[in-house]
Amino acid sequence: MxxxxxxxxxxxxxxxxxxxxxxxxxxxxxxxxxxxxxxxxxxxxxxxxxxxxxxxxTKEELIGASFRALMDSMIQTGADAAKMVDTSPEGRLAAFVGSTLRPPVMEAGSVVLWAGYMHKLRNDPDLLAVHEAAYLAFRDTLQDLIAALPRKAPAAQHRAEAIAINALLDGLWVEGSLLPDSFAARELITIGLRSTGAILGVDLLKPTDLLPEFGKS
Amino acid sequence: MxxxxxxxxxxxxxxxxxxxxxxxxxxxxxxxxxxxxxxxxxxxxxxxxxxxxxxxxTKEELIGASFRALMDSMIQTGADAAKMVDTSPEGRLAAFVGSTLRPPVMEAGSVVLWAGYMHKLRNDPDLLAVHEAAYLAFRDTLQDLIAALPRKAPAAQHRAEAIAINALLDGLWVEGSLLPDSFAARELITIGLRSTGAILGVDLLKPTDLLPEFGKS
DNA sequence: CGCTTGATTATACAGTTGAATAAGAAGGCT
DNA sequence: AGCCTTCTTATTCAACTGTATAATCAAGCG
Structure with missing residues (x-):
C-alpha cells in the first residue's frame, strides 16, 4: 500500500x-x-x-529569531507598565519595577531561556547587538521614569542611577526565578521598591498599595 | 608497521x-x-x-563537578575580600563589592560559564542545591559585613538589605561582563559602591581610595 | 629483576544531529 | 478545467554524540 x-x-x-x-x-x-x-x-x-x-x-537563523523575540517581549512588558498615564511619576516607576518582579517576566522559564542563548552572544555579533539594544532600551525606559520624578537631582546622575536600578532588577529577577521558594510572596517586590527608592532618594512604597492590580494584561 | x-x-x-x-x-x-x-x-x-x-x-557527573568548582571559586573570591582584618567595616564591605566587579570574577567567560549550567538546575536537584548553597553563602557573607557596620538599623532589616545588594552586584556583574565596552573603566565599581551605600545609608566611596589595591591575589 | 595492577589508549557501536534533496499536495491564476 | 508556483513531507547522508569494551602500557611492589 x-x-x-x-x-x-x-x-x-x-x-x-x-x-x-x-x-x-x-x-x-x-x-x-x-x-x-x-x-x-x-x-x-x-x-x-x-x-x-x-x-x-539555517538553524542558527531560527535561534537568532527566537532570541530576538524573547528580548522584544521582555522590554515590551516593562514599556507597557511605564506607559500608564493616569498615575504619578512614582506610581509609574513602581509599576515598572513590579512588572519585572512577577510573572510572566519572573519565571524560571524566562531566566533559563535567556541564559540558554547567552554563550551565543560571544561568537555572533548580530545577536550581541540585539542584546545590547534590548538592554539599552530597557535602561532608557528606566531613565525616562527617573527623569520624570519630582526631585532635585542633576540629570548627569540619571545614567548611573538607571544602570544601578537595572542591575538591581536583573539580579532580583534571576534569583527570584531560580529560587522561588527562598522568598516570601511579595518579598522581592517590596525589596525592589525599597531599594530603588533608596538609590533615588524617593519613597516608592507608599503609592503602590494598588500595585497587585498593575501590569495585569 | x-x-x-x-x-x-x-x-x-x-x-x-x-x-x-x-x-x-x-x-x-x-x-x-x-x-x-x-x-x-x-x-x-x-x-x-x-x-x-x-x-x-558519566558525563553528567563531570558537568556537576565543574559547576561545583565554579561556584566554589566565585564565593571564595568574595570571602577572601571580606576577611581583611586591618580595615574598617566600611572598607571590608567596599573591598567585597569591588572584588565582584573586576576580573577575574567580572569576565565574559565567567558569566557565560555560569549561564551555561543554568538550565541543568531545573532538572537536577543536586545541582540546584549546589547553586542555592553558593547563593546563600555569598549572601551570608554580605549580611555579616552589613551587621558589622556602625549604624542604627534593626537586625531584621539585614536580610532584605543583603538580598538587595546581592541582586545589585549580580546584575552589575552580568551587564559588565557581557557589555564591557558600554561602561567606563571604574564606572561600575563606583556605581556599585554608591548604590550599596544608598541602600544601607552609609558612605562607601570615601574610604575606598585605595581600592585598586584590594583583592589582588 | 619480573609481575601484577590499574591508569590510559584505541576501537566499536547504536543513536542522534543538522542539512540536503526529491517527490507530492494545496491553492491561486487564467 | 488545467497549469504553475509555493508550501510541506519523506527520505537520505555524513558527521558527531555518549557509552561500552578490549587491548596495552606505565609504574610500583615483592
Missing amino acids: PPTRRIYRREGEESRRSALITATQSLVAEGGPEAATVRAIASRAGVTAGLIRHYFQ | PPTRRIYRREGEESRRSALITATQSLVAEGGPEAATVRAIASRAGVTAGLIRHYFQ
Whole structure:
C-alpha cells in the first residue's frame, strides 16, 4: 500500500514562523539549547523537520529569531507598565519595577531561556547587538521614569542611577526565578521598591498599595 | 608497521580530575554547553575520551563537578575580600563589592560559564542545591559585613538589605561582563559602591581610595 | 629483576544531529 | 478545467554524540 502521508494544512508564513519560534523557546526553556533540535522543534510546532529550512535558511537563523523575540517581549512588558498615564511619576516607576518582579517576566522559564542563548552572544555579533539594544532600551525606559520624578537631582546622575536600578532588577529577577521558594510572596517586590527608592532618594512604597492590580494584561 | 600508540604518563587522581574539570569549564565558557563534548574535553585535558569515564561515571557527573568548582571559586573570591582584618567595616564591605566587579570574577567567560549550567538546575536537584548553597553563602557573607557596620538599623532589616545588594552586584556583574565596552573603566565599581551605600545609608566611596589595591591575589 | 595492577589508549557501536534533496499536495491564476 | 508556483513531507547522508569494551602500557611492589 502507498505509505500514508501526513495530512496537513497550508498556513500563512507569519503563523508558521511564530509557531516555530514559540516551539524553539519552550524547548530551550525546558531543556536548554541542546534540547532544541530541529526535529524536536518541528514536532512541537506540529510540522516536519524539513519545513524549518523553508522558513529559516539555517538553524542558527531560527535561534537568532527566537532570541530576538524573547528580548522584544521582555522590554515590551516593562514599556507597557511605564506607559500608564493616569498615575504619578512614582506610581509609574513602581509599576515598572513590579512588572519585572512577577510573572510572566519572573519565571524560571524566562531566566533559563535567556541564559540558554547567552554563550551565543560571544561568537555572533548580530545577536550581541540585539542584546545590547534590548538592554539599552530597557535602561532608557528606566531613565525616562527617573527623569520624570519630582526631585532635585542633576540629570548627569540619571545614567548611573538607571544602570544601578537595572542591575538591581536583573539580579532580583534571576534569583527570584531560580529560587522561588527562598522568598516570601511579595518579598522581592517590596525589596525592589525599597531599594530603588533608596538609590533615588524617593519613597516608592507608599503609592503602590494598588500595585497587585498593575501590569495585569 | 604496527600502529604507533600514544605515549602517556600516569598522573595522580587529583591532577587528572582537576584537569578534566578545568577543560570542561573553559569549553563551556567559550562555546556553551554543546561545545563540551567528551572528545573535546579529553583533547583539551591532554587525554583520550575514554579516560573521562574512568574518573567520572558519566558525563553528567563531570558537568556537576565543574559547576561545583565554579561556584566554589566565585564565593571564595568574595570571602577572601571580606576577611581583611586591618580595615574598617566600611572598607571590608567596599573591598567585597569591588572584588565582584573586576576580573577575574567580572569576565565574559565567567558569566557565560555560569549561564551555561543554568538550565541543568531545573532538572537536577543536586545541582540546584549546589547553586542555592553558593547563593546563600555569598549572601551570608554580605549580611555579616552589613551587621558589622556602625549604624542604627534593626537586625531584621539585614536580610532584605543583603538580598538587595546581592541582586545589585549580580546584575552589575552580568551587564559588565557581557557589555564591557558600554561602561567606563571604574564606572561600575563606583556605581556599585554608591548604590550599596544608598541602600544601607552609609558612605562607601570615601574610604575606598585605595581600592585598586584590594583583592589582588 | 619480573609481575601484577590499574591508569590510559584505541576501537566499536547504536543513536542522534543538522542539512540536503526529491517527490507530492494545496491553492491561486487564467 | 488545467497549469504553475509555493508550501510541506519523506527520505537520505555524513558527521558527531555518549557509552561500552578490549587491548596495552606505565609504574610500583615483592
